[in-house]
Amino acid sequence: MNDRLIFQIPYLEKGKQILPTVPNEISSIEINIPDNLKRKKAPELPQISEPQLIRHYNKLSKKNFGVDTGFYPLGSCTMKYNPKINEEISRLENFVNIHPYQDEEDIQGALQLMYELDVLLCEITGMDKFTLQPSAGAHGELTGLFIIDAYHREKGNKRKNIIIPDSAHGTNPASVTMAGYNAVAVDSDENGKVDLKKLNELLDKETAGLMLTNPNTLGFFDENILKISKMVHDVGGLVYYDGANLNAIMTISKPRDMGFDIVHLNLHKTFSTPHGGGGPGSGPIGVTKELSKFLLIPTVELNNKGRYYLNYDKKDSIGKVKAFYGNFNVLIKAYSYILSLGAKGLKRASQLAVLNANYLKKHLSKYYHIPYPEICMHEFVISAIWQKEKGIRALDIAKRLMDFGFHPPTIYFPLIINEAIMIEPTETENKETLDMFIKAMIQIAKESDKNPEILKSAPHKTQIKRLDEAKAARDLILKYEYK
Numbered sequence: 001m002n003d004r005l006i007f008q009i010p011y012l013e014k015g016k017q018i019l020p021t022v023p024n025e026i027s028s029i030e031i032n033i034p035d036n037l038k039r040k041k042a043p044e045l046p047q048i049s050e051p052q053l054i055r056h057y058n059k060l061s062k063k064n065f066g067v068d069t070g071f072y073p074l075g076s077c078t079m080k081y082n083p084k085i086n087e088e089i090s091r092l093e094n095f096v097n098i099h100p101y102q103d104e105e106d107i108q109g110a111l112q113l114m115y116e117l118d119v120l121l122c123e124i125t126g127m128d129k130f131t132l133q134p135s136a137g138a139h140g141e142l143t144g145l146f147i148i149d150a151y152h153r154e155k156g157n158k159r160k161n162i163i164i165p166d167s168a169h170g171t172n173p174a175s176v177t178m179a180g181y182n183a184v185a186v187d188s189d190e191n192g193k194v195d196l197k198k199l200n201e202l203l204d205k206e207t208a209g210l211m212l213t214n215p216n217t218l219g220f221f222d223e224n225i226l227k228i229s230k231m232v233h234d235v236g237g238l239v240y241y242d243g244a245n246l247n248a249i250m251t252i253s254k255p256r257d258m259g260f261d262i263v264h265l266n267l268h269k270t271f272s273t274p275h276g277g278g279g280p281g282s283g284p285i286g287v288t289k290e291l292s293k294f295l296l297i298p299t300v301e302l303n304n305k306g307r308y309y310l311n312y313d314k315k316d317s318i319g320k321v322k323a324f325y326g327n328f329n330v331l332i333k334a335y336s337y338i339l340s341l342g343a344k345g346l347k348r349a350s351q352l353a354v355l356n357a358n359y360l361k362k363h364l365s366k367y368y369h370i371p372y373p374e375i376c377m378h379e380f381v382i383s384a385i386w387q388k389e390k391g392i393r394a395l396d397i398a399k400r401l402m403d404f405g406f407h408p409p410t411i412y413f414p415l416i417i418n419e420a421i422m423i424e425p426t427e428t429e430n431k432e433t434l435d436m437f438i439k440a441m442i443q444i445a446k447e448s449d450k451n452p453e454i455l456k457s458a459p460h461k462t463q464i465k466r467l468d469e470a471k472a473a474r475d476l477i478l479k480y481e482y483k
């Protein structure tokens, strides 16, 4: 049977093809690889010893930069230090060795963890029920939009538009489009918040909902939030909270109290999973009681005998968006993070995140143009337009920061600010680190007057000097080097 699924590819050992041993249960499956797919020659893989291999990866790790190496003030994406205890706990043998097909009775602990994480996230956001299944923020957005769609369909009036502020994260319009809606942008006013007059003009009976980040990507908490959510509800729309970064408001204010119907959280940003370079992520969404019947299957429930179970019996559910129950390993870390900090600790983390951001913002304001100077939340945006007059761009400043041992901040986002540099120091950095960063930024501002060349050719001290931004990611040259 040549059309049979190829289920295991022969691997090579010293240039000779041998078949791997097939475990008993599956030995009856025929392994049938068409001749034209078989290798004629061994691949030319480097043959090296174990110490050589260890040294190779060790060397690579030292060329890299991470939050364990130094300060990482990347705005919008909350790249914060994730306490190692949460890693340890997620690696406990009994978590690592369970399988999603195991009997519910055997995995009561894992189910309990998911159930309780749901309860904790409800407590933090004010929502009534969560699903832990989506595997990223954008994935949660898409799931939330499907729920908005299900809600309107049930009412018999499928609507067309989702309104998004012009300062929104790029995934918002992308998810809206993927869910089959039109993304309609509402402008920000001169304070960087939603322009209520413009919003009013956009709202009508085609408005399915509004998607909002609060605090927004400029780092401001929109004090009109109750008015905004009421305006959307008044035309029959739902209000969706992009809670990818909850760092400024944990246990201080709840999205539900702001009038939101659906919330997604990025556990990999706020709740302790190192991310970047593609994952792993987790983007649970929480909803109000009214919307909970649409949530993904299965939900984790507790019966009256005190046993946890997976509930697939939900006729209004929008279905599944991922195999099984979510990125379980990320869920463990979030659970452990929340319990280890406690309500007080989470609040203190948010307070420090806000304090640190304002400390930096204040000290940089003499040297850089700050388009929206008032008190911010967890992040803020400066604009390099003063430096641009001297031919220095946000990119040059970001590159030069690497020479001082700092990861470059986010640049050219949000799009509504010219030469934007977006800074989020996070809660774990101490005053000494923040002062060193301020010192570097001041020196860079001075260099833009006196020595602009050093900025244009930066970085000078890194392993690899200035890269072509686009090509560096698209035309990778991968090689093995042993020197």
Ligand SMILES: *Cc1c(COP(=O)(O)O)cnc(C)c1O
Residues within 6 Å of the ligand: 076, 077, 136, 137, 138, 139, 169, 171, 172, 213, 242, 244, 245, 266, 281, 283
């Ligand atoms: C990071 C982020 C997202 C997207 O999350 P992913 O996990 O990268 O898909 C959405 N909105 C905001 C505000 C974000 O910061």
